[in-house]
Amino acid sequence: MTIVDAEHLKTLGHDPTGGQAYIWTTHANTFVTVPVASLDRTNGSLTVVRKSKWMQLGAQDRYFLKNHPSQIDSPGDWAVQEQAGKFRVYFKPAALADLSAVEAPRETRRVLSVYRGRHICISGLEVVAAAKNGIELTQSEDVIISGCIVHGHGDMGILIRDVNEVTVRRNIVSSNDYGILLHAATHAVVEENEIARNAVDGLIVSWGSTDVTVRRNYIHHHLLWGHPDNIQLYCDVKNIRFIDNLLIGCGQSIMMSETSDGLLKGNMIVGSNAYSVIFGGRNAENYRIHNNTIAFSGYGCMNVTARDYDVRENVFMTGHASFLFVIRGVEGYVGDHNLLYNARGVVDKRVVASDKGWHRSFEDYRRATGYDRQSFYGDPRFCNAPVAFAVLDGRRLTDCSRSTFYLRKPAGPFQVGDTVEIDFDGVPRKVTQCAGEMIAVSPALRAKPLKPCLLCNWGESRDLSLDLRLTADSPGAKLSASGGPVGSTIDIAAYQRGDFNGDGKRDLPRIPPELEPKSD
Structure with a gap:
């Protein structure tokens, strides 16, 4: 089986033959480690040993090379090579004297x-x-x-x-x-x-x-x-x-199926690729969801699919224009005293999806469903938080570079000069270019993204110390049934x-x- 990657293999600084390739087949979402048989620099291709006749590679699949002595560059790195029926271990210590204390048990x-x-x-x-x-x-x-x-x-x-x-x-x-x-x-x-x-x-x-x-x-x-x-x-x-x-x-913060009689209270749930909290399979039921802060989610903050949910005194914020939560085909839903918000400056937003429709305003959602009568839609005014959130488009990972990324949706909430953080790594980067779904940042990552990254837009701030407690002037500061704050503290x-x-x-x-x- 052959991997064709002229961009990297023609200029690869070592011959990985005898090492391994870790392959992610994106169409099937499967992962396998296979031996590397040979490198063809002229054609930019790598021959690997297929482990199954059913294994097929596609243009969007991803791989990386591993377990070869030439890739060792940091203390603690190691590789194993088979030679004439025996195995040799290569290992880099922090200092030569450390070898006397090294073991591999x-x-x-x-x-x-x-x-x-x-x-x-x-x-x-x-x-x-x-x-x-x-x-x-x-x-x-x-x-x-x-x-x-x-x-x-x-x-x-x-x-x-x-x-x-x-x-x-x-x-x-x-x-x-x-x-x-x-x-x-x-x-x-x-x-x-x-x-x-x-x-x-x-x-x-x-x-x-x-x-x-x-x-x-x-x-x-x-x-x-x-x-x-x-x-x-x-x-x-x-x-x-x-x-x-x-x-x-x-990927998802809490993924649930075949569960009942539960409580989510006081949790702070931040940053997911898909929905943050999923009551899935139409069989995750009878849950109380109280006083949580759920923010910055790729698809939406919450998706409920079964029955009997009591949703009170939470803060929901997506960081983009898509749904805060989905409550379709659900019996026994009660929601009130919640604080809801998409993000600053978003256009064509969708607030909630219910059996009554896709609601593009909070008032339409409340009027059509009767839910959240004493809830509020507005900026939560967190103590220190991103102003917007996005996720890389998994279908375009091969188009990404170390500094140029493609988002799922147009990069409207991102502007040149904004500070972004990638996968909550604490590193501030500047947006240098925006065009459609493309965004470019500096400094670059050490390597191209392997999976769809999470991007937090901190706007003009370079202080990435996340604090999602509410400020004193937040609309949620006195929104609870008792007159106190909603969300997690x-x-x-x-x-x-x-x-x-x-x-x-x-x-x-x-x-x-x-x-x-x-x-x-």
């Missing part, structure tokens, strides 16, 4: 496993680099996992399967394939964890889990493979509460420092240097 299954245990406490461990799961608990009860750093695992960071009475508290779970999975867990608490930068989903609650509390967690940057979610629920999850969580940067900066209880002290373990995010 990669466990092929899981690092720490408990089966049918009782009264278990796992605390203060760094659990690293199993081919499968980091920590795995099965058919156990009365379990506490706290103060651990769990990273670099080929499947789950923490797997909780058929466990009763379990608390997962104050851990860092990062850079695994998946973060934490609760499978058939009962009486479970997941609190004050940082769950970040896993390849697919951050937190999964599934398969009959019941009586679950997820509170005061910082879950962020799940932007890579599959349909990445900060949180996902499926398969008969009941009686679950999400309270005071900070969710930033993802989470201090984003405190959560990002690992301070979940507001006492000014870090509640999490210190982050190892290898987990520090690399900024563009």
